[in-house]
Structure formats: C-alpha cells, structure tokens
Amino acid sequence: MNFNDLSQNAVSDAHLTVNELSLSYHPSSKTVLDQISFELPQGQIACLVGQSGCGKTSLLRCIAGFETPTAGSIQFGKRTLFDSRTHINIPAYQRQIGIVFQDYALFPHLTVADNIGFGLQHLSKTDKQGNIDALLTLIGLEHLACRYPHELSGGQQQRVALARAIAPNPQLILFDEPFSSLDADMREALAMSIQQLLKAKQISAIVVTHDQQEAFMIADKIGMLADGRLQQWDTPIQLYQAPSTATVAKFVGKGSFLQAQQHGNELVTAIGALPMSNYPYFADSHQVLIRPEWLSVVPQTNSAVNGLITAKQFKGSHVVYEVQLASQERVLVYSPTDVAILGETVGLLITHLPTSRQ
Numbered sequence: 327m328n329f330n331d332l333s334q335n336a337v338s339d340a341h342l343t344v345n346e347l348s349l350s351y352h353p354s355s356k357t358v359l360d361q362i363s364f365e366l367p368q369g370q371i372a373c374l375v376g377q378s379g380c381g382k383t384s385l386l387r388c389i390a391g392f393e394t395p396t397a398g399s400i401q402f403g404k405r406t407l408f409d410s411r412t413h414i415n416i417p418a419y420q421r422q423i424g425i426v427f428q429d430y431a432l433f434p435h436l437t438v439a440d441n442i443g444f445g446l447q448h449l450s451k452t453d454k455q456g457n458i459d460a461l462l463t464l465i466g467l468e469h470l471a472c473r474y475p476h477e478l479s480g481g482q483q484q485r486v487a488l489a490r491a492i493a494p495n496p497q498l499i500l501f502d503e504p505f506s507s508l509d510a511d512m513r514e515a516l517a518m519s520i521q522q523l524l525k526a527k528q529i530s531a532i533v534v535t536h537d538q539q540e541a542f543m544i545a546d547k548i549g550m551l552a553d554g555r556l557q558q559w560d561t562p563i564q565l566y567q568a569p570s571t572a573t574v575a576k577f578v579g580k581g582s583f584l585q586a587q588q589h590g591n592e593l594v595t596a597i598g599a600l601p602m603s604n605y606p607y608f609a610d611s612h613q614v615l616i617r618p619e620w621l622s623v624v625p626q627t628n629s630a631v632n633g634l635i636t637a638k639q640f641k642g643s644h645v646v647y648e649v650q651l652a653s654q655e656r657v658l659v660y661s662p663t664d665v666a667i668l669g670e671t672v673g674l675l676i677t678h679l680p681t682s683r684q
C-alpha cells in the first residue's frame with residue numbers, strides 16, 4: 327500500500343481559527359487564557375512557547391476539547407468546534423484531532439502494530455493491516471512491529487505515539503512537550519523527521535515546547551504566551567528579529583537592551599545612531615534590543631565606540647563577549663574567533679542590519 331493512500335480522505339479545508347479564547351478553571355480564579363486569537367492554515371506547524379505556567383498546555387487542552395473555555399470560539403475548516411455564544415462544544419472524541427503527549431501514553435499490553443492500529447477498528451482487516459504497515463515504514467520501525475512499548479527506546483516509543491496519532495488520518499495533531507524526555511541529539515533528529523512527515527501529509531500541528539531552538543527549527547509560526555496573553559504570533563525570524571513587546575524580546579534568544587533617544591528616523595544609543603525601522607524599539611521604556619550577532623569586537627582604533635571586556639565565554643563555535651560601554655551599559659557580542667582578552671578595551675562595530683520590521 328502506498329502511504330499516500332492514507333491521506334485520500336484529507337479535505338483541504340483545515341484552517342484553524344481561534345478567536346478571543348479565554349479560560350478560567352474556576353469562576354472565581356484568575357484568567358488562565360485571556361482573549362487568545364490566531365490562525366493556522368492547513369499544513370502549517372505552530373509552536374507555543376512561554377514561561378512555565380503561562381497557559382500553553384491549557385490552550386492545547388481547549389483546542390483538543392479537554393477543557394471548556396469561558397469565552398471565544400474555535401473553528402476548524404467548516405466545523406465550529408467551540409463557540410461560547412452559540413453554546414457549541416463538540417466533545418473531544420468527535421473533534422478528529424490527534425494528540426501526542428510527553429509520556430507517549432502507549433498501551434503497554436499492546437504491540438507496536440496494535441498500538442498504531444488502535445484507532446482503525448472501523449476498517450477491514452486488510453485495510454487496517456495496510457495502514458499499519460505503511461505507518462511502520464514511515465516511522466522506520468517495520469522490524470519492531472511485534473515488540474511491546476517497554477521493549478523500545480524513548481525515541482522509538484515517541485515515533486509509535488506519532489504513528490498512532492496519524493493513523494485515523496487527522497488534519498491537526500497537538501503535541502505537548504513531545505521530545506522533553508529525550509536527549510538533545512535524539513530530540514533534534516526526531517523533531518526534524520516529524521516535521522518532514524507532517525509536511526508530507528499536510529497535517530497541521532501545534533507543539534508545546536520549552537525548547538526555543540526546537541521551535542525555531544520546526545515552526546512556521548511561533549506563539550509566545552505570557553500570563554495567559556498571546557504576546558506575538560509570528561514566523562520564527564520575525565519573532566527573533568522583530569519582537570513586538572519587551573516581554574517577547576527578553577524571552578526569545580539572547581540580547582541586550584540599550585537606552586535610546588528617538589531623533590527623526592534614528593535611535594541614538596551608546597553604540598551610535600541606528601535606523602529606527604530596523605531595530606526593535608520599545609517606546610514605553612525607551613529601549614532598543616541589540617542581538618549579540620549584530621555587533622563585532624574590533625581593535626580599539628577601528629571604531630569610535632569603545633568598551634571594556636567584562637566577561638568572556640568560549641562556546642566552541644564562537645566566543646561570547648560582554649562589553650561595558652562608556653554609558654556603563656553592557657552588551658553581548660558574538661565573535662567567530664577569539665579576538666580579545668578579559669579587561670581589554672576594544673572597539674565595537676555594528677556589522678549586521680536586522681531585516682526591516684514588517
């Protein structure tokens with residue numbers, strides 16, 4: 327059986343729209359989700375990031391149908407899954423959404439093949455076996471079909487969990503920290519193979535992760551939550567280069583904040599005047615964000631802006647310098663080579679112009 331046959335029932339109308347979704351677990355308790363709105367076109371992968379307790383899992387559980395939001399709506403293609411105004415609330419088991427949890431949640435008494443085939447009871451024996459074989463091939467575990475979950479590694483178990491979620495042919499799969507119990511190499515390899523698999527099948531996915539690098543690697547869109555509010559819903563590059571709030575800027579990636587005074591189209595800072603349209607500027611605090619790779623450490627004589635190296639870390643592929651400016655502000659700078667020693671006075675150049683903010 328060709329694996330493509332599995333997607334023959336897929337409808338193209340699988341656009342997820344979450345509109346002004348709010349949630350409080352108890353009427354008197356605080357708002358856990360506060361008017362969350364975003365859209366996810368079919369086949370796109372979104373990652374939810376944010377501090378512990380910001381509401382990532384709660385949002386996933388609302389979409390899955392495990393929690394009842396206090397207000398708002400969830401539309402998936404032509405189907406309304408939830409709408410507080412019209413009192414529509416499709417039960418979880420009828421939402422046709424796949425779910426993959428952190429702990430795999432495989433059935434321990436079923437083999438790999440039977441775990442994958444669990445949601446395919448409605449098919450004939452031949453069709454069911456065909457689907458299971460195609461999925462086993464897809465996840466590269468044909469040779470382990472008869473094993474039980476406890477006889478598999480963590481990565482293998484997670485691949486079986488994914489195959490089980492894909493088997494009923496959902497158009498959306500929700501992942502809650504799917505790779506968190508795996509080691510770094512395994513995480514990266516599995517994240518990439520799952521991304522390819524989802525893309526090949528045009529399955530949309532929402533992935534809750536603590537790992538920003540993982541989100542950058544697999545996401546078409548990243549949603550950053552803080553205190554139950556969606557701070558930004560954007561491409562990974564935009565989130566990194568043009569964070570819309572200081573909260574996002576502080577959470578995503580590394581960087582330094584410098585005081586900035588706006589003069590026309592420029593931001594005047596201790597490292598010079600910067601074109602305002604290119605740099606993330608937070609007007610309420612008069613601060614501009616400078617990423618470490620936007621600057622270079624050069625000999626003192628090569629720049630009008632000087633600073634003192636106050637810290638230095640060798641990271642293998644690059645060196646991280648902390649440079650104290652005349653204003654007493656400190657900036658981080660990445661350098662591909664080791665060019666200065668601790669306590670040395672160096673020059674600083676702005677060598678990279680971030681892409682224009684949209």
Ligand SMILES: Nc1ncnc2c1ncn2[C@@H]1O[C@H](COP(=O)(O)OP(=O)(O)OP(=O)(O)O)[C@@H](O)[C@H]1O
Nearest residue numbers: 351352358376377378379380381382383384385534
């Ligand atoms: N069943 C529940 N009843 C009451 N409060 C809850 C319940 N589940 C979660 N909360 C609260 O809702 C808030 C958001 O929790 P949630 O698990 O969604 O956050 P999270 O971003 O997924 O956190 P983490 O990254 O630690 O998993 C927290 O303050 C949490 O204590």
